[in-house]
Amino acid sequence: MHTHYDAELKDTVRYLGKTLxxxxxxxxxxxxxDRIEKIRKDGRASYQGDTNCSDELKxxxxxxxxxxxxxxGRAFAxxxxxxxxxxxxxxxAMNVDASIDALxxxxxKAELTADKVQEAVGKLNIDLVLxxxxxxxxxxxxxxxxxxxxxxxxxxxxxxxTGADRSKVETRVADLISQAWHTEEIRSxxxxxxxxxxxxxxxxxxxxxxAVPDFLRELDGRLQEDYSVSLPxxxxxxxxxxxxxxxxxxxxxxxxKVTEQVLLLARKRAAKLxxxxxxxxxxxxxMYDCNDALxxxxxxxNEPYRAxxxxxxxxxxxxxxxIASYLAGKNPDTSNWIExxxxxxxxxxLCHQSLIDCGMDVVAKGLLLDSIRRAHVFGIHLLRLDVRxxxxxxxxxxxxxxxxxxxxxYSQWSExxxxxxxxxxxxxxxxxxxxxxxxxxxxxxxxxxxxxxAKHSKHGFGIYIISMASEPSDVLAVQLLLKESxxxxxxxxxxxxxxxxxxxxxxxxxxxxxxxxxxxxxxxGRQFVMIGYSDSAKDAGALAxxxxxxxxxxxxxxxxEEFNCSLTLFHGRGGTIGRGGLPAHAAIYSQPPGxxxxxxxxxxxxxxxxxxxxxxxxxKRSLGIYASAIIEAMLFPPPAPKEExxxxxxxxxxxxxxxxxxxxxxxxxxxxxxxxxxxEQELGKLPLGSRPSKRKPQGGIESLRAIPWIFAWAQxxxxxxxxLGVMRAIDSVKNAENEKVVNEMFAEWPFYRSRxxxxxxxxHKADPRISEAYDERLVPEELKHFGAALREELxxxxxxxxxxxxxxxxxxxxxxxxxxxxxxxAYLQPLHYLQIELLDRIRKxxxxxxxxxxxxxxxxxxxxxxxxxxNTG
Numbered sequence: 001m002h003t004h005y006d007a008e009l010k011d012t013v014r015y016l017g018k019t020l021x022x023x024x025x026x027x028x029x030x031x032x033x034d035r036i037e038k039i040r041k042d043g044r045a046s047y048q049g050d051t052n053c054s055d056e057l058k059x060x061x062x063x064x065x066x067x068x069x070x071x072x073g074r075a076f077a078x079x080x081x082x083x084x085x086x087x088x089x090x091x092x093a094m095n096v097d098a099s100i101d102a103l104x105x106x107x108x109k110a111e112l113t114a115d116k117v118q119e120a121v122g123k124l125n126i127d128l129v130l131x132x133x134x135x136x137x138x139x140x141x142x143x144x145x146x147x148x149x150x151x152x153x154x155x156x157x158x159x160x161x162t163g164a165d166r167s168k169v170e171t172r173v174a175d176l177i178s179q180a181w182h183t184e185e186i187r188s189x190x191x192x193x194x195x196x197x198x199x200x201x202x203x204x205x206x207x208x209x210x211a212v213p214d215f216l217r218e219l220d221g222r223l224q225e226d227y228s229v230s231l232p233x234x235x236x237x238x239x240x241x242x243x244x245x246x247x248x249x250x251x252x253x254x255x256x257k258v259t260e261q262v263l264l265l266a267r268k269r270a271a272k273l274x275x276x277x278x279x280x281x282x283x284x285x286x287m288y289d290c291n292d293a294l295x296x297x298x299x300x301x302n303e304p305y306r307a308x309x310x311x312x313x314x315x316x317x318x319x320x321x322x323i324a325s326y327l328a329g330k331n332p333d334t335s336n337w338i339e340x341x342x343x344x345x346x347x348x349x350l351c352h353q354s355l356i357d358c359g360m361d362v363v364a365k366g367l368l369l370d371s372i373r374r375a376h377v378f379g380i381h382l383l384r385l386d387v388r389x390x391x392x393x394x395x396x397x398x399x400x401x402x403x404x405x406x407x408x409x410y411s412q413w414s415e416x417x418x419x420x421x422x423x424x425x426x427x428x429x430x431x432x433x434x435x436x437x438x439x440x441x442x443x444x445x446x447x448x449x450x451x452x453x454a455k456h457s458k459h460g461f462g463i464y465i466i467s468m469a470s471e472p473s474d475v476l477a478v479q480l481l482l483k484e485s486x487x488x489x490x491x492x493x494x495x496x497x498x499x500x501x502x503x504x505x506x507x508x509x510x511x512x513x514x515x516x517x518x519x520x521x522x523x524x525g526r527q528f529v530m531i532g533y534s535d536s537a538k539d540a541g542a543l544a545x546x547x548x549x550x551x552x553x554x555x556x557x558x559x560x561e562e563f564n565c566s567l568t569l570f571h572g573r574g575g576t577i578g579r580g581g582l583p584a585h586a587a588i589y590s591q592p593p594g595x596x597x598x599x600x601x602x603x604x605x606x607x608x609x610x611x612x613x614x615x616x617x618x619x620k621r622s623l624g625i626y627a628s629a630i631i632e633a634m635l636f637p638p639p640a641p642k643e644e645x646x647x648x649x650x651x652x653x654x655x656x657x658x659x660x661x662x663x664x665x666x667x668x669x670x671x672x673x674x675x676x677x678x679x680e681q682e683l684g685k686l687p688l689g690s691r692p693s694k695r696k697p698q699g700g701i702e703s704l705r706a707i708p709w710i711f712a713w714a715q716x717x718x719x720x721x722x723x724l725g726v727m728r729a730i731d732s733v734k735n736a737e738n739e740k741v742v743n744e745m746f747a748e749w750p751f752y753r754s755r756x757x758x759x760x761x762x763x764h765k766a767d768p769r770i771s772e773a774y775d776e777r778l779v780p781e782e783l784k785h786f787g788a789a790l791r792e793e794l795x796x797x798x799x800x801x802x803x804x805x806x807x808x809x810x811x812x813x814x815x816x817x818x819x820x821x822x823x824x825x826a827y828l829q830p831l832h833y834l835q836i837e838l839l840d841r842i843r844k845x846x847x848x849x850x851x852x853x854x855x856x857x858x859x860x861x862x863x864x865x866x867x868x869x870x871n872t873g
Contacts, residue, residue, distance in 0.1 A: 077864030092617035099624025125599030211619035450485030469495030498532025541660030659725030
């Protein structure tokens with residue numbers, strides 16, 4: 001591992017920047033290129049602390065026209081995109097094998113027998129849930145160009161490249177950069193949930209389809225080499241689920257029709273990909289020799305493997321084309337569609353066994369093995385769709401129904417009465433919903449969604465998540481809705497605990513639920529619970545939320561053990577720190593002991609999907625990091641916290657919550673300051689994710705979604721939600737009598753240490769000078785004191801953290817992360833000053849004035865800064 005980014009990466013960034021410069025010059029002339037070059041140099045000097053250059057930037061932007069500001073914004077947003085691509089390509093080339101090496105170091109250190117190694121690897125169960133609802137700002141057409149560009153960079157770095165070949169690749173790089181420059185980088189309309197789902201399918205097709213079998217092949221090879229153990233044929237240590245098209249919480253655009261369309265589109269994409277696999281296989285498997293089992297299937301065919309695979313290929317093509325025509329409103333013949341994964345696996349395994357029986361092991365372990373792995377991991381549904389809905393929407397169904405039936409109003413009943421009603425109906429043989437019932441549109445929509453689940457294969461679905469779940473009746477209500485809609489398999493139902501109070505109450509809710517015999521019979525020893533990170537952090541600050549999540553998980557693990565139930569905790573982490581995001585290894589290793597026994601399920605969001613899984617090598621590396629961290633946590637679980645650690649962190653967390661809320665909830669200047677000092681209001685107008693930015697359009701901070709809340713603060717580089725109140729809370733317990741315990745927690749407790757390393761990362765992304773520049777121009781005199789006080793706390797917090805860790809500078813532990821941010825900082829600096837100028841112009845013009853150049857430039861700076869910060873919401 002390099003301790004510094006070597007010259008190669010910096011050279012690549014310079015080379016791409018220069019090529020973009022040429023593109024700009026070709027379109028706009030030398031004078032424009034000189035202007036942009038001067039702004040870039042001023043930006044770098046400004047970042048390094050030269051206040052004259054900062055003033056120069058402000059003045060330059062004041063004199064520019066709206067359309068000139070747009071051009072500058074586009075140039076710097078593109079520079080940042082290219083910098084990210086160079087870095088991703090560099091990282092994937094450099095570290096692709098390190099993650100697998102780490103996994104085997106843990107296995108070696110544990111000194112396990114071959115059987116125990118097999119058991120440990122067999123326990124690997126990683127379920128990555130793709131979600132799009134943050135502000136994934138890159139259009140699909142640009143993602144394709146970026147992938148092509150990364151492929152070119154890989155070639156450019158090969159030393160064996162001849163002059164002519166190098167020139168050819170460089171021409172292609174210039175071509176792609178020019179295409180990107182001349183493409184609208186901002187969507188003009190908000191994506192639909194179906195667009196988001198297609199985006200997720202593209203990530204599978206362009207990256208994971210290749211990365212997963214590659215990762216499993218490498219894992220298998222190392223197991224054989226080191227332990228003479230093979231990965232079983234049906235191993236699927238990693239699986240993929242999705243929320244895109246299934247998550248209707250607060251998103252009115254996700255309807256039952258959308259969910260059905262997304263299920264079918266996923267099957268269509270899987271059919272397309274398996275058809276390509278089978279086509280390659282039937283071309284290659286031309287052999288004559290086969291075993292009796294295959295011979296029995298195909299009779300005296302001269303090419304038995306082809307004879308088996310060709311009809312299967314035809315059926316996948318029929319499925320692909322049939323779904324396309326069904327979605328186009330036609331009525332296709334479905335008799336030849338592939339209906340179950342077993343149909344695919346049976347044929348592939350028959351070929352595999354036959355090749356091995358006939359001495360062709362090497363052929364069996366080639367492309368055919370990759371297809372078998374894909375059939376187990378992706379299957380004919382591509383991924384599994386989760387459904388999420390708010391508990392209130394389910395309660396409304398029963399309120400309307402009980403009023404219609406003359407039983408009173410369900411929503412007014414006590415929890416005991418609700419449970420008695422739901423359990424009685426769950427045990428009843430007669431239907432509950434009357435045929436003539438004229439339900440309201442909202443109720444119909446909930447019922448239609450359950451009917452879609454009943455109509456489609458259970459293999460196309462993941463779990464049903466209830467947001468704002470606070471009582472056992474919330475879970476029983478969903479089970480009854482599913483039963484009444486004809487769902488004849490036990491779809492797992494997971495309550496989502498996300499506010500601080502919900503997290504604290506979660507053990508008592510789950511204890512009550514698991515005490516119900518009928519409920520335990522339904523779940524058959526397997527329970528899912530989702531832990532929400534972003535809303536709890538928005539509610540109580542990072543430290544209090546982190547400790548509440550830890551305690552909640554710890555208690556849930558103990559309750560599951562008591563009821564002899566396997567518990568899968570589903571972590572709803574965001575990509576950013578303020579929403580619970582942590583580097584994968586630290587996040588997994590800081591979980592409570594025992595919390596990984598039932599598998600690891602986690603959301604991967606918009607932009608983090610692209611940074612972790614957007615290219616095959618990156619994806620393979622990320623899968624290795626996950627597998628290595630989970631194996632390490634299972635073989636060497638972190639210690640359970642000592643009583644004195646608990647007491648101390650509970651005091652800190654309570655203090656942190658009070659500090660945070662004193663500013664965010666109780667200071668009357670906070671909301672007015674937030675509205676003017678950040679682009680929060682302008683963010684709402686961006687056509688980003690498919691869902692509205694607020695749960696309740698008229699509400700204040702509490703109704704703002706966690707995503708725009710974090711996003712707005714990242715834009716001004718105050719990154720407030722991630723650190724506010726935390727170090728002051730830690731400092732409040734630092735006295736002589738606690739010193740020994742505090743040092744011990746830092747040295748021995750991964751959970752506590754990971755909190756501090758998160759702060760370290762956040763503080764590197766924060767920049768008080770930038771925040772001050774926003775205030776200077778945009779905040780009225782009477783509110784300026786507020787920003788000044790926040791920046792004062794930020795500076796104090798940084799000093800406190802350095803004292804605690806004994807370092808003399810931020811990000812000492814992660815020099816690569818630090819340098820990576822610095823490579824981008826010079827390009828980020830001009831975008832911030834540009835955004836301040838735009839915000840000032842837009843606000844002075846008022847809401848009634850519609851200026852397309854200004855609005856588009858605003859969107860470009862918002863997305864450019866998000867790209868440069870490497871996270872949005």
